[in-house]
Amino acid sequence: MYAIGIDIGGMSIKAGLVKDGKMVDCNRKTTAPTSDLAIEGIVEQINELLVKNSLSIKDIRGIGLGAPGLVSSESGVVEYCPNINWNKVPVVDILRKKFDTEIKLSNDANVAALGEARFGAGAKFNSSIMLTLGTGVGSGIIIDGKLFEGGESKGSELGHMVIKVGGEKCGCGRRGCLESYASATALIRITKNAMSEDEKSAMWQFVGGDIDKVDGRTAFECAKSGDGTANKVVDEYVSYLAEGIMNLANIFRPETFILGGGVSAQGKYLTDKLKAYCEKYEYGYKYAPKSDIVTATLGNDAGIIGAAALVL
Numbered sequence: 001m002y003a004i005g006i007d008i009g010g011m012s013i014k015a016g017l018v019k020d021g022k023m024v025d026c027n028r029k030t031t032a033p034t035s036d037l038a039i040e041g042i043v044e045q046i047n048e049l050l051v052k053n054s055l056s057i058k059d060i061r062g063i064g065l066g067a068p069g070l071v072s073s074e075s076g077v078v079e080y081c082p083n084i085n086w087n088k089v090p091v092v093d094i095l096r097k098k099f100d101t102e103i104k105l106s107n108d109a110n111v112a113a114l115g116e117a118r119f120g121a122g123a124k125f126n127s128s129i130m131l132t133l134g135t136g137v138g139s140g141i142i143i144d145g146k147l148f149e150g151g152e153s154k155g156s157e158l159g160h161m162v163i164k165v166g167g168e169k170c171g172c173g174r175r176g177c178l179e180s181y182a183s184a185t186a187l188i189r190i191t192k193n194a195m196s197e198d199e200k201s202a203m204w205q206f207v208g209g210d211i212d213k214v215d216g217r218t219a220f221e222c223a224k225s226g227d228g229t230a231n232k233v234v235d236e237y238v239s240y241l242a243e244g245i246m247n248l249a250n251i252f253r254p255e256t257f258i259l260g261g262g263v264s265a266q267g268k269y270l271t272d273k274l275k276a277y278c279e280k281y282e283y284g285y286k287y288a289p290k291s292d293i294v295t296a297t298l299g300n301d302a303g304i305i306g307a308a309a310l311v312l
């Protein structure tokens, strides 16, 4: 059975036709400046997928949408999303008037977690927690194969768990959140700080002497080739992320953590370090089942496949 997944992003809106957990066709439109225009565009994208694949809406199990920001999946409303300029938009009701099929909405981090849990890195596990390490730290919790969305289905925000009281200021208004230490943004800050204190670090050469070229890969790549300062950066970053993971392991004991986002491209190099750290400190790890730590496998398709999974 087919489903359609819509990945609403700040730059573009991607629509994909999904069958058996795999994307078979997709299209993309630049995100329009208003919600009315953007939804008109989504309708066009859905119709285009149907026509191109000689399908009618009756062949589609449903349409799932993933949107950034504060989303209420129960009522199908995008409550507040500054980066796409949507405010109390009843997107599900609007689309239901156009398409006679099941339509569901959730936030983008939840959708990615569901996609990975059903069809990606979490497929063999019943419970998983996904942390997306990008500009911020997104999160999604899967318990017994189902998305746990919290009160009024407003989603979970594990990235705003404080791991250092009085630490770095976070966008949410508190200090010391996991997001301020384990996002790619935080990794870049830690890398730049370390470079300014060590002008001999190989990281300078890696970025051609231009500190503005530092990205989430800089410290990791230079650590792998033996640079001491880069190794210190990686160890510091891993310790923050591991503290967050252990807090969550102690609360939820999921079968696995799934790491997504840019930093997760470090794969086993990152997960081995995290596991070594967590094994030392996770509560009762010698006696209780350990949570695995793996990296996401759906890549850029996670948003579309996960949105489709909302109706599969």
Ligand SMILES: [Zn+2]
Residues within 6 Å of the ligand: 159, 160, 161, 170, 171, 172, 173, 174, 177, 179
């Ligand atoms: Zn925060």
